[in-house]
């Protein structure tokens with residue numbers, strides 16, 4: 001492992017740290033350390049890291065803002081953080097280029113400043129752009145994937161642009177080619193007078209549309225008010241734990257119907273405010289949260305016959321990195 005650190009630290013444009021605690025880098029505030037934590041400062045440096053890891057057959061994980069993530073207490077191996085890649089550049093014609101490490105709240109601020117409407121429902125989602133694309137984050141019938149023109153995919157062989165089509169995004173999932181990660185996104189911007197996309201007689205929100213910053217800000221305030229009234233935003237959580245089994249069947253209503261709202265396993269609690277959130281009351285471990293997830297699934301299955309599927313991503317312990 002020491003040789004590995006020595007070699008990887010030679011790569012230009014990156015910082016590399018050992019044994020970095022991941023709990024503070026996630027919104028759930030649980031989990032162990034990353035044996036090796038790498039932060040590239042440019043997409044070129046990211047390509048060099050991926051090439052190095054590929055050559056040495058070392059697997060890696062990508063961290064966004066850690067807002068949909070539960071890391072096991074015993075820790076994981078190599079983690080790449082794109083937090084330094086956060087540029088936003090408006091192209092001359094019909095798109096805006098955003099790097100994957102830009103935060104969603106940061107991009108919404110840009111939309112207010114530059115007067116673009118479309119993504120306001122996503123206010124309060126504390127993710128990075130890369131994480132939002134990977135999860136196809138959404139709220140109130142607006143999903144980020146609908147607005148994407150193309151994705152910059154970075155792999156060990158370099159970076160390329162992937163045009164988004166109807167197969168790229170699904171409910172809370174983006175199809176990212178294996179071995180690659182999202183390093184940047186181009187969002188569509190509708191030019192004035194351009195026809196809107198109509199699906200089944202409904203105008204589909206599929207592009208940012210020029211508007212007034214003050215209107216965009218008002219929409220954001222409204223959406224945030226709604227979110228504050230329904231979600232435990234002041235507490236540590238990873239957002240919704242489970243996917244909704246069907247559009248008309250929400251996970252929270254199934255969990256609430258089992259009488260689990262407020263149920264606790266040590267400091268991990270089913271939120272009394274929103275039954276599909278687990279909150280960390282202070283000292284919860286990843287083990288507590290994962291045990292509570294298992295219990296919820298079991299109860300919901302026994303009482304309703306529905307198998308809940310996790311929306312949150314769980315990073316399992318990678319023992320091999322901790323033996324060397």
Ligand SMILES: Cc1cc2nc3c(=O)[nH]c(=O)nc-3n(C[C@H](O)[C@H](O)[C@H](O)COP(=O)(O)OP(=O)(O)OC[C@H]3O[C@@H](n4cnc5c(N)ncnc54)[C@H](O)[C@@H]3O)c2cc1C
Pocket residue numbers: 027061062063064065066067068069082100124125126127128129130131132133134135136137138139172176180181182183231232233237238239240313
């Ligand atoms: C209070 C709260 C409210 C929330 N509300 C919503 C909501 O309304 N709707 C919703 O959809 N979600 C919601 N979430 C969940 C979460 O914020 C989103 O899923 C968010 O998009 C995750 O982004 P992230 O950067 O935090 O990803 P992370 O949690 O860091 O990672 C999630 C997954 O994405 C992968 N990933 C991250 N970056 C990249 C990349 N660049 N390339 C490839 N893969 C990558 C990671 O490897 C991991 O598998 C909420 C969470 C919280 C805490």
